[in-house]
Amino acid sequence: MKILLIEDDQETAGYIIRGLKEQGHLVDHASDGHNGLMLASDSSYDVLIIDRMLPKIDGLTLLNMLRQTGITTSALFLTAMGSIDNRVQGLEAGADDYLIKPFAFAELNARINALARRPPLEQQISIYTVADLEMNLIKHTVTRARKIIHLQPTEFRLLEFLLRHANTVVTRTMLLEQVWGFYFDPKSSVVETHISRLRNKIDRGFDQEIIQTIRGAGYRIDTP
């Protein structure tokens, strides 16, 4: 995957570049807004990682300019500006995701992968299948080995999100934000509890576990 990192803090940039290279990605780096804009205009990148507080051109303006020139490369803001309003501004400027510094590398990695593998918006999937599990979004049903499984609304949304991001790691924070709209970190094990209930319903009594736990990172559903 080809990634452009626009980040002025050398230490953070070094850490991200090292991490991403270890994951086998190609990384270009721009340390100010001006260079970032020049490089990003190339549009051969899969994902842009943009800091908001940049010299010369700030991240928000930069992304606005890119979007206005028709460049639709997936973009993630990686910033210390973490207020609710900041996030709204970022997403309104055309970012696809918003991650607040400081961050865990696993979180950033998972989010980049989710962005890169995101299916185009127009493509509507109505049926997901993994092994013998089938989820029908139109009929709103889930079956495993042709047996109907009754899920609570929140469990249904959780499974749908995991399937939509099949083959990528989904972190706890991604689930909190995108399944439940929690932009804060609850102390209770909300995610773990729901995952374990969902597992009980779809995996119990079957040899093959549908939902994998990736230690230190999150959860993943693999499709062949």
Add this chain to the structure above:
Amino acid sequence: MILPKFLHTAVFRFTFLYTCVFVTSVALLGVFIFFDVRFNLEQELRHRIESDMSQLIGDYHDDGLEELRHDIRERVDPEKTERLIYILQSPSKRIMFDSIPNVPSEQGWHYLRFKKSNNITQQVLVKTIYLKKGFIFAVGADLNRVRIAEDAILRSFSIACIFILIMSIFGGFWLSQRFLSQVNRIAETTERISQGELSARIPITGTRGDFDYLSNVINKMLERIEKLVNNVQHVSTAIAHDLRTPLGHLRQKLEHHIYLNHSQSDIFTDAVKNIDSILATFTAILRIAEIESKAQRAGFKDLDLSKTLNNALEIYRAVIEDSGKILSTNIQKDIWIKGDEQLLLQMLANLIENILQHSQASQIIVNLIRSNNCITLIISDNGIGISEEHIHKVQQPFYKGDASRTHKGKGLGLHLVAVISKIHGLKLNIFNVKPGLEIKLTYTKNINY
């Protein structure tokens, strides 16, 4: 007795007082003039009587009784108006010249009051003197002129009083309105400030009056307070913000080390956890500062509180049940308020988390009801509650309750609840219900914000 509402207003009281003072002073002036005029008019009559009598008595002493009669006869010419009254009484009590019902037997000044033949009461002032051989001589004056003057004064002052009454009611009302509108301006401003709008200032009218002076002094004080508050907020936010970057770098290094060495060492993972915990505190501080400095209810939308509450409970129900607690709810549908959904969700989450972490309860009850203009959300549990001495302090930041209790929290959860509820105009009350704790949030419509 219940008085009408306007009787309690400051405008009414001010006007009433103003009118009373004004009318009383005019009435006092009237009384003073009344007595002064009466005294002077009477004094003048006495002088006239005195001088006429001394002239007549002089003639009497020189030329005898006949001359006196002659003089009086000249004076009692019926064509003369405003003449004095003359009475001469013989020893046989026969009265000559003017007649009065009874001539006083003692010498000196007398006030006499009698009815005339045409039934009009007449008042006269007379001076009597004894002559030789048992004759009594009296000279007097009609007091009617004095009465007419008195009546005129009374009448004109009564009319003046009525006018002054009307004028002073209007004047007092106008003045007090003016005065109170200035007081109200100050009150409105302080009200806005107490609701967190620290930049509010009292408008200056430019009349350079006492109120402008007072407003200026208050405004200066407000400026100072605003600066101090902003400084405190700025410093705490800056600390939290600036420490995040080096902590972030530290975290990156530790994480990289764990990755490179495939280290499963608990020391490094624990260190990352510690850093995350510090960062979480900073995030909470920044979040609180953000909410507190948020422009008043800016960006609030109409939202279905019932739905938001149901969402929060749907997320937490599994956690609550898995921790062995029973959750019962009674949530009325379609209760709408103006607010920020994310903030309200965080507030509700914090309230439930608070019970999960600290209460040791076995049951949680959530009620959302609307009655009249009031929306009430009650979240109660049957846990250990909070001791009475601490219950008032739990809304303060970094307050961690009883020192004896093992606390995992940072003491920011309920403070955040207090901050979020405040900007939504929700009144937060926390009670011990023995057993357990009841958290009550009330929203009354028509609150001015």
